Amino acid sequence: MNTRRRHGPRSNEEGVYLGPSQTQAHLQQQQHAPADAPLPYAPPPADFGSGSCRDRTTEFQSVCRSLQSRQNGLQPSKPAHSPVRQHSDFTLYAKRIGRNLSNTFAKLEKLTMLAKSKSLFDDKATEIDELTHIVKQDINHLNKQIAQLQELVRSRGRQNGRHQQTHSNTVVVSLQSKLAAMSNDFKSVLEVRTENLKEQHNRREQFSQAPSQYNPNSAHNFNAGNSLLIQDESKQPGDVSINMDFRASQQMQLINEQNSYIQSRADTMQDIETTIVELGSIFQQLAHMVKEQEETVQRIDAHVDETSFNIEAAHTEILKYFQSVSSNRWLMIKIFLVLIIFFIVFTVFLA
C-alpha cells in the first residue's frame, strides 16, 4: 500500500530520540575509533542490582582510564581536583541534624517496643522513664537546632543562587516535617504507655481483692508549643496495699477512698484538658507546615503548563496591539486620501 523510495537521506533530527545505534552485544564488532585498538574491550560483567537496570560504571571508568592514558602521552596530566570538596557549613550542619534525627528515631522505636510490652510483673518502668526523658530532651534539642538552621538559611538568602536557596528551604522544611512526625509518634507512644499502666493497675486490682489507691498514671502533661516538657509523669504506679486488717481500717479507708477518688478525678480531668490543648497545638503546627509545602499533590510538569498558559496570554496581548496598530493604519490611509484629493483640487484650480 505504501510506495517507498529506495535511497533517501537519513534524517537526524535534533532532540529526537532515534533509537540505539548499537546494542550491548554488538560492541565488539563496532569499535568506534582506531585509537581504541590498543585497549582490548572487556565487556562488563553482568553487574546490576536486583532489577531491570544495568550498571555501566565500571565500563565508564575503564573508558576514562584509557582516554587518560592516551592523553598522558600527548600532554602532562593536569592535577586532579581534590576529591573531597569543601562542604558548606549549611550542609554540614544539616547532615548533623539529620544524623541526630535518625538516632532519636532509633531510640523512639526502642521506646515503642518497651511501652507495648504488657507483662504484668516485668515492668521496666525505670527504663521507660529514662528513655522517655532522653527522647524528650533530644526532641527539644533538635527543635532548637532546626530553628538555628532556618535562621542561617535566611541570613544567607542574598548570597545564594535561586536554586540553592530553594534547596536550603526544602531541606529545612523536610527536617521540620520529620521532627513533627516523630513528636506525633512520641505522643502516641506515651498514650499507649498510659493505657498500659491503667490496664496493669486494673489487673492488679482484680488480683488483689481489697480496693487500692487508684492513682491514674496518665499524668503526662504536655505543654503547648514546640517543647514537649513532661512533668513528673510517674506518680506512684499503683502500689498495691493489701490491708490485712479489715475492720479497723475500713472506715478510715472509706474516707480516704472518697478523698482520693475526688482528687483522682480532678487530676484526670486536668490531664485530659491539657492533652487536648496539646493535641490542638500540634495539629495547628502540622497544618502550618503542610501549607508551607503547598505542593503535596502537584506533579513535576505543573510549571511547564503554567508558562505555556502565560505565553498564550502574552500572544493574545500582542495580537491586540497589532490590531490597534493596523487600525491606526486605516486612519492614516484615510488622511492621505483626503490630502491627495485636496492636492488634485489645487492642481485643477491652478491649472
Added chain:
Amino acid sequence: MAASVREKQTVALKRMLNLNAPILKNTTAEPVWKVLIYDRFGQDIISPLLSVKELRDMGITLHLLLHKDRDPIPDVPAIYFVMPTEENIDRICQDLRNQLYESYYMNFISAISRSKLEDIASAALSANAVTQITKVFDQYLNFITLEDDMFILANQNKEMISYHAINKPDIMDTDMEIIMDTIVDSLFCFFVTLGAVPIIRCPRGNAAEMVAVKLDKKLRENLRDARNSLFTGDNMGSGQFSFQRPLFVLVDRNLDLATPLHHTWTYQALIHDVLDFHLNRVNIEEASGPEASPAGARPKKKNKNSYDLTAADKFWQKHKGSPFPEVAESVQEEIGTYKAQEDEVHRLKSIMGLEGEDEGAISMLSDNTAKLTSAMSSLPELLEKKRLIDLHTNVATAVLDHIKTRKLDVYFEYEEKLMSKQTLDKSLLDIISDPDAGTPEDKMRLFLIFYITAPVPPSEADVEQYKKALLDAGCDLSPLNYIKQWKAFTKIAATPANYGNSGVNSLFSRVMNTGSQFVMEGVKNLVLKQHNLPVTRILDNLMEMKSNPDTDDYRYFDPKMLRGSESSIPRNKNPFQEAIVFVVGGGNYIEYQNLVDYTKAKQGKRVFYGCSELFNAPQFLKQLSQLGQK
C-alpha cells in the same frame, strides 16, 4: 509477574532515586538530600507515577529540566534521568565543565551507546571531574505507564511514530527503519522491566510483523549473551512464580479503524474524547465572568483548571470504566456520605461544648475525647474526600455539557447499531443534516464508521448524496479518500472484522434522581451490553488457542528457542494466563476498557494494553485527513 507494570516501574524509579541502592524499610536511616534533573522524556515518565510529595519523601529537594539554566549547588549530589541523545550529552558535558554539583549519578532511560559514553568520559577528563561521576546506569524505562496495566510509548515525539508517519504513502525505507527501531527499543525496555520473555504472535504483512521480527531478534541476542543477559538473576526470581510465559500479541491499527472514531459512553474514554486529557491530567477551561467589552478587543479571562486522576483516587478507580449515568449517580452518593460524616463531626463538637463544664463521669468524657481525637484525625481524610468529590463533580459536569450540546448519546446509540449490524431506525442522512446534533467532526466520524462497517459498499449515488450533506454541514472530506483507499486495500487482504452481534438497550429517563445535580433531561440512559471489539476477539482466540480463520496464520516467535524458526506452528498448546496486547499505530481508551471488561469476565487472567501513541477521535481524524490529502 504478579506485580503490575506500574509498580515495577515505580520501584525501579525509587531505587534510582535512592542513589541506585536498594530501598530498605528503615525509617532510622539518615536523610540524604539530592537534586533530580530530567529531560522531557524523563518528565513524562515520572509525572504519572510520582508526585512532588513522594519525591520530597525520597529526599529530592529540587527537580529541574535539563535544558534550563541551572545555578550551581556545589555540595549536593545530582541524579540525571535523561535520554542519551546528542543534545542531552552535550548539555551534560557542559554541566561537568561548569562544576555545578558535587557528584553525578547518570541514569539513562534507554541504553547508551559506547561512543556517547566516551564523549562524556572525555568531557569529564577535561573538566577533571572523573571522580565526581559516581555511577552510570542504563535504566531501561523507555515507556510511560498510565494505568496498572496500560502503557504507551513516548509522548514527546509521537508525531514520529504516529499512525500518519507509519502509513503515509511516500514513506522511505530509512524512515521506517528509524520508526521500527524506536518502537522495538521501547518494547524491549518494557520486557526488561517486566522481567519475562514473551511468546510473540503477530499478523502477516504489515508494520506489526516488522516490529515483531526485530523484537524477536533483539530479545534473542540478549538472551544468547549469557554474561550480559538482562533476564537472569534476581530479576527472574519474582517473575517465575507463574511458570507460564506471557503472550505478546502485536496488532496493527489498520486492523480496525472504526473503534478510534467511535463515540463512547464510559467515563474515562469520554473524558479522553471530549476534554483535554494527557498523562492522567485533565485540563478544563471554565469561562469566568461576562464579556468585558462588545468590541471583543479584550479576550474573556478563562479559568484553566487542571485535575489529576491518579491511582490513589478510589472513586476514579472504581468508576473509570462505568457508563456515564452510573458515574453521575455515584457522585451523588458520595456527596451524601460525605455530608453525613461532616454532620457527625459537627455533632461531636456540639456535644463537647455542652458537656465540657459538666462533672459528668470521667469515662464519658474520655470517650468523647477519644471520639473527638479520632474525628480530628479523620479531618484531613474528610477534606481529601471533599476535594475528590469536587474534582469529579467539575469533570462530570464539563463532560455532561459536551454531551448535551453535541447530542453524543444519539451518536453513540447509532454507531453501536451500525457496528453490530442491527437495523437502523433513523436514516443516516437525517442525522447528518440535523444542524444541532454535534460538530462537523462528529458527523464525519459517524459517516466514516458507516462507510467502514458497511458489508456492501454504498453505491456512488448514495455516496454523492452523503458527501453533499456533509459538505453542507461543513465537514472536511479528505479522510474519506484515505478510508476508500484503505478499504480497497484491506478487501484484498482480508475481510474486515465484524464487531460483534449484541446490541444496546435504550431506556428513556428524564431525571436521574430527584435531588440530583446532574439533570440529564433528554439524555437517554443507555445501558451498555457487553460486546467484543476486534482486538479483544483476536486476543481471546490466541489466548485460548482457539482455531479461527482470522488468527490461524499469525506468525509465531519464541525468542528462547535455540534457532529462529520460520515455521509458524505454535509449540505451546496450553492456554495462556497472561497477555500483552500492543497496537502499532495508536490506540485508545475504548479498546483498553474493552480488554479490562474481558479480563474481569475471565478469572485469573491478566492482560496488559499498550500502544505506540494514544489519540482520541479528533486527533485521529486529523491524521486521516492529512493522509487523505496526499
